[in-house]
Amino acid sequence: MEAEILKTDEPLVITRTPQRVKILLVDDQPENLLSAEAVLDSLGQEIVRANSGREALRHLLTDDFAVILLDVMMPEMDGFETAALIRQRERSRATPIIFLTALGRSEEHVFRGYDVGAVDYLTKPIVPEILRSKVAVFVELARKSALIEAHADLLQKKNVELEQVISQLRRAEDEITLLNRHLQSRVEELIAVNRELDSFSYTVSHDLRAPLIRIEGFSRALLENYGDKVDEHGKIYLERVRSASQRMCQLVDDLLNFSRVGRMDMHPERVDFCEIARSVATEIQTRDPERQAAFVIPDHVMATGDGALLRIVLVNLLENAWKFTRRREDAGILFGITQHDGELTYFVKDNGAGFDPALAHKLFRPFERLHSASEFEGTGIGLATVERIIKRHGGRIWAEGSVNNGATFYFTLGGG
Known part of the structure; x- marks a missing residue:
């Protein structure tokens, strides 16, 4: 399916190319124009008529054509002169030109026609089937060229978009790399801090345990060895000291275990x-x-x-x-x-x-x-x-x- 580029607010897509292209008929004889138009009508394309070389050049200022059928013998400006001027313009330099003439296929005329850029040279009377088939080739060529141009335009735009995306991805990748480095640095810092905290917790807990055990031991010794010399209030106080030191020892043991399970x-x-x-x-x-x-x-x-x-x-x-x-x-x-x-x-x-x-x-x-x-x-x-x-x-x-x-x-x- 042929295609063209459509410009919308959405991403560019491929759709059908115009089904009709333009064919330029140039002849100073109206009956010849009508005859050629009748032959080419079945191709379903847009036929543009020009009665002289000057009129043909005016059409070429505003329109592009799949093919130009150009009569050789015309007053004021013949077909060869017209073709030469057509070839001087950048826009129409590659437009196919088929010469139509009643002068016959003399070598001089044929060579001159090809010299000014003709792609074919037909003598009158024109065989309709031959004319139609030759023009049909250039019509199809024009449509295929439009399709290629459409794809080329789309490809160019997509390449630009892709380059922009790649550039954005590279910037994002650089940012992610920088963030990852920063994150890794922070993780390493946190790991170090946690290790220091665990070590501190373990050291403090270990150092606390020994005096707490001594407090509990001496309070128990006081109760056992000097209980008869301490009144009831004193015994209650010593029991509270023992109970508090035991609870503190248990807390220290639990803290040691808590620190130890993270280090084992x-x-x-x-x-x-x-x-x-x-x-x-x-x-x-x-x-x-x-x-x-x-x-x-x-x-x-x-x-x-x-x-x-x-x-x-x-x-x-x-x-x-x-x-x-x-x-x-x-x-x-x-x-x-x-x-x-x-x-x-x-x-x-x-x-x-x-x-x-x-x-x-x-x-x-x-x-x-x-x-x-x-x-x-x-x-x-x-x-x-x-x-x-x-x-x-x-x-x-x-x-x-x-x-x-x-x-x-x-x-x-x-x-x-």
Whole structure:
């Protein structure tokens, strides 16, 4: 299908070229013009007539033609002179010219015609079929030329647009490269800062632990060795000192663990989560044999991860479940596996105190507690430690629950 360039507000597209091109007939005899027009009418093109060479030149000032049929013998300006002037103009220099003459095909006239740029030389009387077929060739050539020109214009425009896009992409790429360098620099700075913070936390916690142990030890020694020399108020004060130092030691231990899990090397392996869960549950029950709670743990739930770190996860989650179900006579704690959005998901569920869902976003923040110390002991570090371990495994953790209706902690392990 032939095409032309259309200029619109939208990107340029190819559509049909004009179905009609112009053919110029030049002859000083009106009957010859009518005769030629009748022969060419079936081509369906626009026929333009000129009675002289001068009139033909005037048409060429404003219009382009697929082909010019030019009579040789005309008064004032013959066909050869007209053709020479046509060829002098840049716009019509390549327009095909077919000479029509009644002078015959003498070599002199034929050579002169070709010399001034004719593409063919026909003698009168003209055979209609021959004239029509020759003109049809140049009509089709003009239409194909228009198509090529249209494609060339479109290609040129698209090339300009492409160069602009490439230039924009290069600028964007340079900006992205610069931003990436800046981002990488910031990431390296943050990594260094985090390492310094972890190191600082570990050092401070480690250095605090020794004096706290001594405080707790000496207060206990005072009570045991000099209790008969201290009145009741003094004993109460010493017990408070011991209790506070023990709580502080626990906090320091939790901080050390929190820092340690971010520094430990990872050693991924296939682990039996159920075996770990049963071991942790046994330890918990051994420490408090008077408590009654039903642990439900399935068989052979496998996972891939660092066994030591995953044990810390279950220790924290199962100890929390044990702690928050202490007021339930029918306490139940369930460890299991499920699917969440097509992802393998582990969970620890209990029927204990639960929590306010509106405060769920605080659960994994260090030192955040949703229950008072008088209700349930704790430092607020355990769940933050769990989240850090889960993230190191490429997973995520979240919780669901409500007040007095228990809680369920879900977690994934990335590819594990």
